[in-house]
Amino acid sequence: MPRNTMNHTINNIRPASVLIEVGKRKKPMEFFAQQLVNGIALGSVYALSAIGYSLVYAVLELINFTHGTMYMVGAYLFLIFVSMCSMPYWLSFILAVLLTGTLGYCIEKFTLRPIRKKKLPNFMMLICTMGVSILIQNIMLLFLGSQTRLYPTLFDGRNVAIFGANISYIQIFVVIMAIILMLLMTVFIKKSKAGMAMRATAQNSDAAELMGINVDRVVGLTFFAGAALATISGIFSCMIFRSINLSSGVVIGNKTFAATVLGGIGELKGAVLGGILIGIIETFTAGYISSNLRDIAAFIVLIIVLIVRPRGLLGKPVQKKV
Amino acid sequence: MSMLLEIKGLNTFYGNLHALWDIDISVKEGNIVTLIGSNGAGKSTLLKSISGTVRPRSGEIIFDGRSIIGKPASYIVKEGITLSPEGRQIFPRMSVEENLRMGAYTHKGKDYSSLFDRVFSLFPILKERFGQQAGTLSGGEQQMLAIGRALMSSPRLLMLDEPSLGLSPLLTETIFQLITEIKQQGVTILLIEQNAYMALSVADYSYVLENGRISMEGKGSDLLEDEKVISSYLGGV
Ligand SMILES: Nc1ncnc2c1ncn2[C@@H]1O[C@H](COP(=O)(O)OP(=O)(O)O)[C@@H](O)[C@H]1O
Ligand SMILES: [Mg+2]
Numbered sequence: 174m175p176r177n178t179m180n181h182t183i184n185n186i187r188p189a190s191v192l193i194e195v196g197k198r199k200k201p202m203e204f205f206a207q208q209l210v211n212g213i214a215l216g217s218v219y220a221l222s223a224i225g226y227s228l229v230y231a232v233l234e235l236i237n238f239t240h241g242t243m244y245m246v247g248a249y250l251f252l253i254f255v256s257m258c259s260m261p262y263w264l265s266f267i268l269a270v271l272l273t274g275t276l277g278y279c280i281e282k283f284t285l286r287p288i289r290k291k292k293l294p295n296f297m298m299l300i301c302t303m304g305v306s307i308l309i310q311n312i313m314l315l316f317l318g319s320q321t322r323l324y325p326t327l328f329d330g331r332n333v334a335i336f337g338a339n340i341s342y343i344q345i346f347v348v349i350m351a352i353i354l355m356l357l358m359t360v361f362i363k364k365s366k367a368g369m370a371m372r373a374t375a376q377n378s379d380a381a382e383l384m385g386i387n388v389d390r391v392v393g394l395t396f397f398a399g400a401a402l403a404t405i406s407g408i409f410s411c412m413i414f415r416s417i418n419l420s421s422g423v424v425i426g427n428k429t430f431a432a433t434v435l436g437g438i439g440e441l442k443g444a445v446l447g448g449i450l451i452g453i454i455e456t457f458t459a460g461y462i463s464s465n466l467r468d469i470a471a472f473i474v475l476i477i478v479l480i481v482r483p484r485g486l487l488g489k490p491v492q493k494k495v
Numbered sequence: 496m497s498m499l500l501e502i503k504g505l506n507t508f509y510g511n512l513h514a515l516w517d518i519d520i521s522v523k524e525g526n527i528v529t530l531i532g533s534n535g536a537g538k539s540t541l542l543k544s545i546s547g548t549v550r551p552r553s554g555e556i557i558f559d560g561r562s563i564i565g566k567p568a569s570y571i572v573k574e575g576i577t578l579s580p581e582g583r584q585i586f587p588r589m590s591v592e593e594n595l596r597m598g599a600y601t602h603k604g605k606d607y608s609s610l611f612d613r614v615f616s617l618f619p620i621l622k623e624r625f626g627q628q629a630g631t632l633s634g635g636e637q638q639m640l641a642i643g644r645a646l647m648s649s650p651r652l653l654m655l656d657e658p659s660l661g662l663s664p665l666l667t668e669t670i671f672q673l674i675t676e677i678k679q680q681g682v683t684i685l686l687i688e689q690n691a692y693m694a695l696s697v698a699d700y701s702y703v704l705e706n707g708r709i710s711m712e713g714k715g716s717d718l719l720e721d722e723k724v725i726s727s728y729l730g731g732v
Contacts, residue, residue, distance in 0.1 A: 366600070373586050373597050380584040382548055385572030385601040385648065489588075 203337030208460040209453065214344035216452020217351035218410040222425060223432040223444035224358055225402030231375040231439040232395045234295055238302040239280055240403050241426020242309050245419065247273035247404025248324075248411045249317065255325045262327070266408060270401045277400025278393050280305055286389065314419055321418040324411040347409045354405065355445055362441060371395055375439070403429075424468060428455075431475040437488025446486060450474075498557075499524040499683050500545070500576075500652055505554030507537075507544045514540045516708045518554070522652065522700075527674070527684045529694040529715065531728055532704035538687045539581050541704070542654050545685075546578040547571040558652070573601050575651035581660065581687075583641040587630030591621055594629050594640055598647030607647075613680075614643040617673055635666040642670075646677070653677065654685045659693065671697055691728035695719045703728070 222244060229237045247269050254265030284305055285298050328342035362368040373381040374391045382388050407425070411417045428451055436447025451471045458470035478485060500522040507515040514537050522528045532538050543549035545556060547568035556564040563571055577598075586594050599610055615622040618639040624632060629640055638658055645653055655674070659667040671693050678684055688694035695701055698715030703724065711724065718724045 369589075369593060369597060370600065372589060372593075376586045376588055377584055379548065380580065380586065381597070382568045383546060383572070383578050383580060383584075384597045384644075385569045386597075387567075387569045 200337065204460065206336045206338035208456045210338045210340050210344065212453030212456035213449060214348055214413060214452070215410070215456060216449035217348045218406050218413070218448075219425075219428055219432045219452050220445045220448025221351050221354060221402050221409070222406035222429040223436065223448040224355065224441060225399035225406075226429045227433050227436075227439055227441065227444040228362075228371070228395050228402075229399040230433065232371060232392055233285075233289075233298070235285075235298050235302070236430070237399065238299065238306045238426065239277070239309070240399060240429060241422040241424075242306040243273050243277055243400040243403040244407035244425050244429075245313070245417075245422030246276060246309065247400070248407030248417055248421075249313065250404075251408045252322065252324060252411075252417060262325070269408065270404045273404040274397040274401035277396040277403075281393055281396035286392075289392075310419065310422070317419065319419055321416050324415050324417045326412045326415050330415070341413075343412055347413060350405075350409065354402075358402075359441060367391075367394060428468075428471050431471040434475055434485055435478050437485030440485075440487050440489070443485055443487035497524060498522065499559060500685070501555070501557040502545070503555040503557075505541075505544060505551055505556065507540055507549060507551045509540075509549075514707050515544065515551070516706075518709055520702060520709070522683060522685055524683055525678070525681065526699040527678050527686060527697055529686045529688060529698040529701045530704055531688055531691045531694050531701065533728075534689075536704040537707040538704055539656055540707075542578055542580075542656050542685070542687060545571075545654065546576060548578075569601075572648055572650075575649075576654065577645045577648045577650035577652075578654040579641045579645040579656065579658065581656035583637045585629045585632075585637055585640050585644065587628070589629055590626050591624045591629055591632070591640060592626060594644050595621070595647050598644035601648055610647050610649070614646055617646075617676060618643050634661055635663075635669075638662060638666075638670060639673075642673070642677075646682075650682065652683045652685060654687075656687045657689060658686070659688065659690050667693060691724070692719075695724075 222240070226237065226240050229235060229240070250269040250272055251265050254260045254268055255262060258265075260268070280302075284301050288298050288301060326343055327346060330341060330343070332339045332341035332344075334340075362372065370381065370386045370391050371394070373384065373386060374388055378388050381391070407422075410425070411421070429448075432447035432451040433444055434447070435450060436443030436445065451474070454470050454474055455467050459467040498521045500520075502518055502520040505515055505518040506513070518541060520528075520530075520541075530538050530541065540549060544551045547563075547566055547570065551564060554564065555562060558574055558576060561574070563574060563576075566574075586597060589597070595611065595614060596607065599607055602610065620636055621640060621643055624636060629637065632640060642655065642658060645655075658670050658674070662670065667690060674684060674686065675697055686694060686698070695715040695718050701713065701715045701718050702709050703711040703718070711718065711721070713721070719729075
């Protein structure tokens with residue numbers, strides 16, 4: 174990775190669609206395997222993002238529009254640390270995750286908490302997250318410009334052929350990392366004291382307070398975790414696509430929403446399933462129908478789900494909070 | 496014995512609604528003190544004001560010699576006051592075990608076994624239901640879980656908001672039996688009840704709350720014979 178990447182604008186990026194073009198010349202089974210592999214890799218990135226999104230929803234019943242923005246901020250921070258500051262990947266990664274997590278925490282503390290304290294309706298928080306997103310996006314546009322940039326990756330784009338599908342090392346790496354992170358998150362939520370406090374707050378925040386749980390701290394921690402997961406998802410997916418663009422945050426925000434609703438909002442397993450399904454649906458649409466439709470496919474599925482099964486695949490029946 | 500809890504001149508508002516007017520209440524260590532009053536009188540508001548979930552506007556709340564008014568709920572639990580709220584408010588998608596663990600959130604250390612044992616000795620059914628989702632318990636079991644969960648914080652003052660709400664007369668009797676047992680373990684109890692007869696029978700001392708004001712107070716046995724109490728709260732029998 175040359176040091177001056179930040180100054181380069183690339184028009185000829187090599188996203189997954191190139192793989193698909195290559196794939197089209199393959200035999201049907203191999204083509205299928207290729208789409209599946211691409212879909213799972215993409216889906217595990219969506220799943221990571223969806224877990225964070227779902228956590229925030231579960232705790233605050235809030236559709237959080239800053240999520241996609243955190244994804245972008247985190248991914249750009251990594252790029253800046255690696256390309257401009259020449260920091261090692263691992264350090265850039267940790268810094269990007271911590272800084273963006275802190276930004277998520279601050280957004281909650283300084284913009285959402287006052288609304289919550291005044292017991293104003295939830296949609297006001299939603300509008301607030303929209304405003305904060307637009308603000309951050311415009312600040313980034315000002316400093317970074319709208320061009321697409323080359324993104325640092327691992328393993329120099331090497332890949333292996335398995336069953337006729339080209340699997341890049343980075344795809345394998347991302348899937349393994351995603352599985353590890355999902356397992357860690359599950360253990361954290363199910364077993365740790367802080368994770369239990371999060372679930373308790375999600376199920377009944379008044380009762381959680383009576384247990385001696387500091388609900389503000391739990392909500393802050395949840396936003397930190399949500400932004401951190403968005404960052405990890407952002408860095409990984411940009412590493413796979415090898416490019417980044419300011420609009421990617423909006424797109425991923427929408428797809429994360431689709432994944433979360435598809436799997437069942439507020440459910441960890443649902444977020445994982447929804448993410449992977451959206452990834453697969455997307456690559457199959459691109460491969461078998463048209464790559465122009467890849468970003469739309471997820472939403473067609475979303476609309477169908479909302480009509481047929483509004484609670485999502487693994488979601489609990491919709492019930493009002495008492 | 497000394498006063499464990501003393502409230503003086505307490506006023507609480509919801510916006511412009513003046514819910515509690517100059518409340519004076521004392522709770523003696525080791526006693527059961529009950530608070531009766533009709534719906535909307537302000538009983539729950541009083542317990543919420545003590546537990547820190549509602550902020551009083553003025554007055555004093557002294558617990559064990561220290562002022563706790565205006566402190567956050569998490570602080571008050573650590574001080575030794577725990578509220579088992581109206582309508583049970585258990586965590587429905589958590590197991591019985593997890594609900595109890597949440598009750599012991601302020602407990603320092605990793606060993607919960609003596610806390611669990613104490614709850615099981617009072618409510619053996621919770622031991623049987625240990626791994627079950629709390630939302631699937633019956634109403635009576637949920638109430639026992641709510642009280643058990645409150646006890647997990649080892650409170651010195653246990654506040655119970657209408658523990659018999661929605662329970663059969665037989666179950667209500669059981670719950671009151673258990674409440675006296677908890678008292679015998681040395682826990683001071685402040686209890687709200689719609690079921691005035693039950694409340695006055697177990698009480699060492701009682702207060703009647705009417706439209707946000709204390710209208711009467713006395714020994715439970717005395718109030719049980721008071722004509723005004725009989726006509727307003729005991730169905731005129
Ligand atoms: N969260 C609230 N916001 C506004 N008013 C409330 C709230 N909670 C209770 N009130 C009002 O305060 C008064 C006392 O309520 P409450 O303490 O719940 O009575 P009780 O427990 O004796 O039935 C009632 O008039 C009730 O409508
Ligand atoms: Mg009440």
